[in-house]
Amino acid sequence: MDIRFDNRVAIVTGAGVGLGRAHALGLAARGAKVVVNDLGVSRDGTGRSSDAAESVVAEIKAMGGDAMSHGADVSDEDAVKDMIAQAMDAWGRIDICVNNAGILMDKTFAKMEMAAFRKVVDVHLIGSANVAHACWPIMREQKYGRIVLTSSASGLYGNFGQSNYGAAKAAMLGLMNVLHMEGARDNIRVNTLAPTAATRMTADLLPAEAQELLAPETITPGLLYLVSEDAPSQVILGAGAGSYAETRVYETQGITLIGDDNTPEAVAAQFDKIRDDTDQRQLGDAFGQTKKYALNAASAKGLKLDW
Numbered sequence: 052m053d054i055r056f057d058n059r060v061a062i063v064t065g066a067g068v069g070l071g072r073a074h075a076l077g078l079a080a081r082g083a084k085v086v087v088n089d090l091g092v093s094r095d096g097t098g099r100s101s102d103a104a105e106s107v108v109a110e111i112k113a114m115g116g117d118a119m120s121h122g123a124d125v126s127d128e129d130a131v132k133d134m135i136a137q138a139m140d141a142w143g144r145i146d147i148c149v150n151n152a153g154i155l156m157d158k159t160f161a162k163m164e165m166a167a168f169r170k171v172v173d174v175h176l177i178g179s180a181n182v183a184h185a186c187w188p189i190m191r192e193q194k195y196g197r198i199v200l201t202s203s204a205s206g207l208y209g210n211f212g213q214s215n216y217g218a219a220k221a222a223m224l225g226l227m228n229v230l231h232m233e234g235a236r237d238n239i240r241v242n243t244l245a246p247t248a249a250t251r252m253t254a255d256l257l258p259a260e261a262q263e264l265l266a267p268e269t270i271t272p273g274l275l276y277l278v279s280e281d282a283p284s285q286v287i288l289g290a291g292a293g294s295y296a297e298t299r300v301y302e303t304q305g306i307t308l309i310g311d312d313n314t315p316e317a318v319a320a321q322f323d324k325i326r327d328d329t330d331q332r333q334l335g336d337a338f339g340q341t342k343k344y345a346l347n348a349a350s351a352k353g354l355k356l357d358w
Contacts, residue, residue, distance in 0.1 A: 054279045056083035060142045061278070062134070064088040064125050064182060065152030067103025070201075070248055073267035074149050074274050075107055079116035081275065083147065086138045087111070087120045090152070125152045125178030128185075135185040147278045148186045148198045150179035153216075160214045168215040175201075175219035180226065187239075196239035197278040200227055202287065203245060207298055224287065224300070231285040232336065240284035242277040245298060246270045247291030264292045302340065304330040307347040 061078045065071040067089030075085050089104035104120035111118040119141060123130035138145055154174050156167040179200050190196025205213045206220025223243050230241040249265040273290040276282060287298040305325050308317050318325070334340050342358055349356035 054081065054275060056081045056147070056279075059083045059146040060086070060138060060144050061147035061149065062086040062088060062138060062145060062182065062186070063149040063151060064178070066107055066149075067091060070246060070267045070270060071149075071151040072103075072107050073271045074151060075118070076110060076114075077268075077271040077275050078147070078149075078278075079111040079118060080114065083116075084142050085111060085116070085118040086134065087118055088123055088125070088134060088152065089120070090122055090124050125150075125182055126173040128181050131178075131181045131185050135182075135189070139189070144193060145186050145189050146193070146195060146197060148183055148190075148196070149201075149274065149278065150182055150199065151201050152178055153201070155213075155216060157212045157216070159212050163214065168218075171215035172219045172222075175216070176222045176226070179223065183226075183230065187234075190234070190239050191237045194238050196234065196237070197282055198230065198234075198239065198241045199274060199277050200241070200243045201246065202243045204247060204289075207245060207287070227285060227287075228336075235284070240282050242282065242284060243287045244270070244274055244277060245287055245289045247289075269293045299333055301328070301331040302334055302343075303328055304332075305347075307344075307351045309348065309351045 056078055059082070061075075061083045063071050063075045063078065063085060066075040066085075066087040071089065075087050079085050087104045087107045089101075089107075091101055091103050101120060101122050104122060108118040108120045119137070121134040121137060123134040125131060135145065152174060154171060156163075156171050158167065183198050183200075186196065186198070200223040201220075202223040203216070203220040204210070205217045206223065209217060227241050227243045230239070234241055247265060248267045248270055249262040269292050270290040273288050273295050277286070277288060289296040289298055303326060306321050308314070334343070346356055346358060
């Protein structure tokens with residue numbers, strides 16, 4: 052069955068260029084009405100222009116679609132609320148929220164000003180939370196919503212010189228996990244896209260021969276699935292150059308140390324066993340870890356824990 056977004060309204064942040072533009076065009080091509088959000092700043096967050104967002108709106112209208120632009124700074128809660136209000140005034144609903152806006156202010160941690168750390172976290176993490184939070188009551192009332200957060204391998208695996216960016220992108224995992232749980236009752240599904248693309252954000256990081264292979268358009272099909280009616284929830288989807296993979300967090304079986312045996316020396320002596328990935332598994336929620344550890348301790352002490 053074709054994936055369509057007829058009669059759906061989507062907000063895509065950072066949609067003036069790169070990945071966001073590809074996402075906005077992809078949604079519009081399949082029937083969605085799109086709010087093209089872009090502050091029009093440079094890669095490091097300076098300057099401001101509405102030209103890029105308006106250009107994407109013009110592209111969508113030229114293909115017969117419906118779109119509007121909005122220049123909200125996603126880290127500004129009031130500006131985000133105004134964007135949501137304008138979308139509601141125009142179309143009366145919001146079904147899809149794609150959090151894509153971002154900036155880079157790379158430096159090694161030793162040389163980084165904390166203002167630069169806060170700024171990047173504000174745009175990526177607080178900005179995503181602002182937009183999702185403004186859409187949340189609308190989606191709850193509709194009993195329908197699809198939210199995508201944008202992470203990065205820099206957050207999932209690390210990248211030299213990107214402590215601010217990596218910290219913000221890793222935070223998407225925690226935000227997704229909780230929103231997935233809180234939104235399930237109201238058919239709000241929340242996923243995370245972890246893309247690798249040739250955009251202005253990565254222009255200095257990728258070899259020239261990789262640029263064409265890693266075009267943003269090779270990632271958007273994965274995004275479109277994550278915001279579709281039959282989308283999964285609580286998935287981290289890695290994407291780039293037409294490749295897709297799921298990132299998962301596992302916990303090893305580990306060990307249990309009881310009483311006088313629970314010493315730092317014992318932890319050191321058995322650290323290889325703690326890290327042994329035999330029988331590792333996913334945990335459904337934070338309390339699942341608490342339950343696992345309590346049951347392990349009860350078993351080690353010969354106690355019956357009715358849990």
